Amino acid sequence: MKIYVPMDSAAKALGADDVAGVLAAEAQKRGLEVEIIRNGTRGMIWLEPLVEIEKDGVRQAYGPIAPTDVGALLDGRVDTHGSVEDIPFFARQTRLTFARCGLTDPLSIADYEAHGGLEGLKRAIAMSQDAIIDEVKLSGLRGRGGAGFPTGIKWDTVRLAHAPQKYIVCNADEGDSGTFADRMIMEGDPFTLIEGMTIAGIGCGATKGYIYIRSEYPDAIAVMSRAVEIARAAGVLGVDILGSGKAFDMEVRTGAGAYVCGEETSLLNSLEGKRGVVRAKPPLPALEGFLGRPTVVNNVISLATVPVIFAKGAEHYASFGLGRSKGTMPIQIAGNVKFGGLFETAFGMPLGELVNTVAGGTATGRPVKAVQVGGPLGAYLHPDQFDTPFGYEEFDGQKALIGHAGIVVFDDSADMLSMARFAMEFCAVESCGKCTPCRIGAVRGVETIDRIAEGDTGAIELLTDLCEVMTDGSLCALGGFTPFPVMSALRHFPEDFAPQKEAAE
Amino acid sequence: MRTRMPAQSDLTPPDVTDIEAVIRPFLALEGPLLPMLHALQEAYGYVPESAYAPLCAALNITRAELKGVLSFYHDFRTRPSGKHVLKICRAEACQAMGATAMADRLLKKLGLEWHGTTANGAVTVEPVYCLGLCACAPAAMVDGKVIGRVGDARLDTVLAEVGA
Numbered sequence: 001m002k003i004y005v006p007m008d009s010a011a012k013a014l015g016a017d018d019v020a021g022v023l024a025a026e027a028q029k030r031g032l033e034v035e036i037i038r039n040g041t042r043g044m045i046w047l048e049p050l051v052e053i054e055k056d057g058v059r060q061a062y063g064p065i066a067p068t069d070v071g072a073l074l075d076g077r078v079d080t081h082g083s084v085e086d087i088p089f090f091a092r093q094t095r096l097t098f099a100r101c102g103l104t105d106p107l108s109i110a111d112y113e114a115h116g117g118l119e120g121l122k123r124a125i126a127m128s129q130d131a132i133i134d135e136v137k138l139s140g141l142r143g144r145g146g147a148g149f150p151t152g153i154k155w156d157t158v159r160l161a162h163a164p165q166k167y168i169v170c171n172a173d174e175g176d177s178g179t180f181a182d183r184m185i186m187e188g189d190p191f192t193l194i195e196g197m198t199i200a201g202i203g204c205g206a207t208k209g210y211i212y213i214r215s216e217y218p219d220a221i222a223v224m225s226r227a228v229e230i231a232r233a234a235g236v237l238g239v240d241i242l243g244s245g246k247a248f249d250m251e252v253r254t255g256a257g258a259y260v261c262g263e264e265t266s267l268l269n270s271l272e273g274k275r276g277v278v279r280a281k282p283p284l285p286a287l288e289g290f291l292g293r294p295t296v297v298n299n300v301i302s303l304a305t306v307p308v309i310f311a312k313g314a315e316h317y318a319s320f321g322l323g324r325s326k327g328t329m330p331i332q333i334a335g336n337v338k339f340g341g342l343f344e345t346a347f348g349m350p351l352g353e354l355v356n357t358v359a360g361g362t363a364t365g366r367p368v369k370a371v372q373v374g375g376p377l378g379a380y381l382h383p384d385q386f387d388t389p390f391g392y393e394e395f396d397g398q399k400a401l402i403g404h405a406g407i408v409v410f411d412d413s414a415d416m417l418s419m420a421r422f423a424m425e426f427c428a429v430e431s432c433g434k435c436t437p438c439r440i441g442a443v444r445g446v447e448t449i450d451r452i453a454e455g456d457t458g459a460i461e462l463l464t465d466l467c468e469v470m471t472d473g474s475l476c477a478l479g480g481f482t483p484f485p486v487m488s489a490l491r492h493f494p495e496d497f498a499p500q501k502e503a504a505e
Numbered sequence: 506m507r508t509r510m511p512a513q514s515d516l517t518p519p520d521v522t523d524i525e526a527v528i529r530p531f532l533a534l535e536g537p538l539l540p541m542l543h544a545l546q547e548a549y550g551y552v553p554e555s556a557y558a559p560l561c562a563a564l565n566i567t568r569a570e571l572k573g574v575l576s577f578y579h580d581f582r583t584r585p586s587g588k589h590v591l592k593i594c595r596a597e598a599c600q601a602m603g604a605t606a607m608a609d610r611l612l613k614k615l616g617l618e619w620h621g622t623t624a625n626g627a628v629t630v631e632p633v634y635c636l637g638l639c640a641c642a643p644a645a646m647v648d649g650k651v652i653g654r655v656g657d658a659r660l661d662t663v664l665a666e667v668g669a
Contacts, residue, residue, distance in 0.1 A: 273538030
């Protein structure tokens with residue numbers, strides 16, 4: 001009998017390690033022959049720890065399981081959800097990037113191959129660099145970190161650059177609140193990221209890669225580091241990838257707690273051992289990146305999606321989606337929701353359907369007041385905007401962004417003036433200090449919002465003006481996008497900015 | 506779980522030979538400074554001042570450059586923390602589940618501000634902006650161990666475990 005107990009941090013945070021420990025002890029006590037596999041999460045966090053028991057090749061899901069439930073579970077006295085694939089939240093997803101996550105043993109390369117792993121790399125090895133880049137362009141894949149820049153064009157710029165050394169840098173500095181897709185795939189299917197980076201290396205003529213993981217993710221760092229060693233031992237990395245004569249290798253690096261290092265030029269400075277200060281562009285990192293050499297900087301999900309594009313073909317991938325938002329997006333549903341987790345689906349689902357149907361509304365059972373999409377630099381959307389389809393251009397049209405596709409739901413107890421203040425405060429704490437609109441503007445923003453809170457309605461105009469300066473004058477998205485949450489809160493929830501304290505008295 | 510060094514008054518600064526042994530394995534890396542600082546902090550619980558000269562010499566950087574890097578990143582300490590570090594997420598998804606009020610209650614109970622250490626040196630409380638546990642908020646982390654859906658009762662248990 002095989003029993004799957006996730007080792008994903010979210011599952012661990014809800015007691016999965018204890019469950020695995022009690023299971024092993026209880027099975028031994030009963031003389032049961034049990035193989036416990038620590039898989040990734042299937043992404044339904046409200047069911048974690050989600051234990052799956054495999055009998056005669058069929059997996060049945062149980063959860064959430066507490067350590068005290070283990071006895072009853074082994075007795076067969078716990079009701080099953082049936083198979084994971086039949087749980088409605090899971091059944092309506094289109095899993096391309098996350099197809100293997102939670103299904104396999106994350107650190108078994110044999111299991112990886114048995115579930116379609118390395119097919120993409122094998123195909124890419126037989127292709128010319130031109131053909132590899134064309135395949136990525138044809139897939140329509142855009143940067144999943146938030147900016148949405150076409151991945152194939154970025155790769156092509158690096159491919160065409162002349163330099164003695166080029167690099168593939170994976171941005172795993174997933175600092176946006178409400179996002180955890182990078183963490184989940186690194187912990188649940190790390191080889192897919194390694195495979196994607198290797199294909200990028202071959203396509204661009206880069207032989208060295210770095211994965212820059214934030215220090216707040218100790219479990220992801222451990223799994224990823226181990227996976228790189230295993231891949232190297234298996235010949236997936238090294239001087240002769242799968243016997244092709246082509247070389248590519250990589251290292252895992254740890255960030256040091258600076259949100260701004262998720263910005264690509266700041267990340268490169270950090271990787272070089274400098275302060276994580278933003279660089280002016282141009283020069284583009286694709287031409288002068290890590291150590292001044294041509295560098296692809298891609299988000300984890302962009303790179304982890306590359307293998308399925310090569311395994312199933314660019315046209316297959318591009319057949320999903322909406323308009324210029326092609327393929328699927330792993331949407332992360334978080335905050336005050338009944339059903340939180342990762343929901344991978346083709347672009348185009350209306351926001352309201354995600355919030356009210358997929359997420360099941362709020363955990364507290366109160367009405368939804370606002371939804372922040374795209375992390376701390378993303379706009380707050382009002383339920384009036386719930387018919388907006390999930391896509392880059394569609395959100396842009398609402399003065400919002402999808403960013404890294406985290407959605408954080410708030411109930412009616414949220415005070416939007418406080419949320420706007422927090423956005424400015426966060427920007428002030430995390431500003432790298434290079435440009436004035438961000439460094440000074442964020443501090444003045446906090447002060448100005450405090451004035452509004454004290455009843456100075458004249459300060460609203462000042463805040464609006466300040467936000468305009470930050471938008472137009474900041475060097476990167478930190479200062480440039482902080483106005484998104486601030487101004488959207490002001491625009492959609494003006495009552496929270498009115499001097500209501502006086503009126504109430 | 507990382508064990509941390511006792512309070513600074515009990516410490517003699519690590520000597521240069523020990524420091525050099527910690528940073529040597531990273532000399533051949535491209536961009537070795539952050540890995541070195543992490544290794545020093547892993548070994549000593551903070552980056553001791555006695556490491557500044559060896560680091561500057563090894564990397565051919567000035568003391569100002571080194572201090573610039575040390576002060577830029579939230580992770581690096583120039584003094585020891587408490588024996589344990591409790592990080593509480595302050596980001597939006599956790600706020601949506603009541604993290605702000607919970608953190609306020611915790612700090613008040615301990616009589617601390619953010620980054621403060623209890624008088625007995627047992628625990629330092631720090632803010633963190635997202636642990637990626639946004640679907641099981643509020644989230645916290647004790648010395649690298651993650652906790653989801655943390656509430657007042659669970660925090661009390663954690664504080665008892667770390668001897669705060």
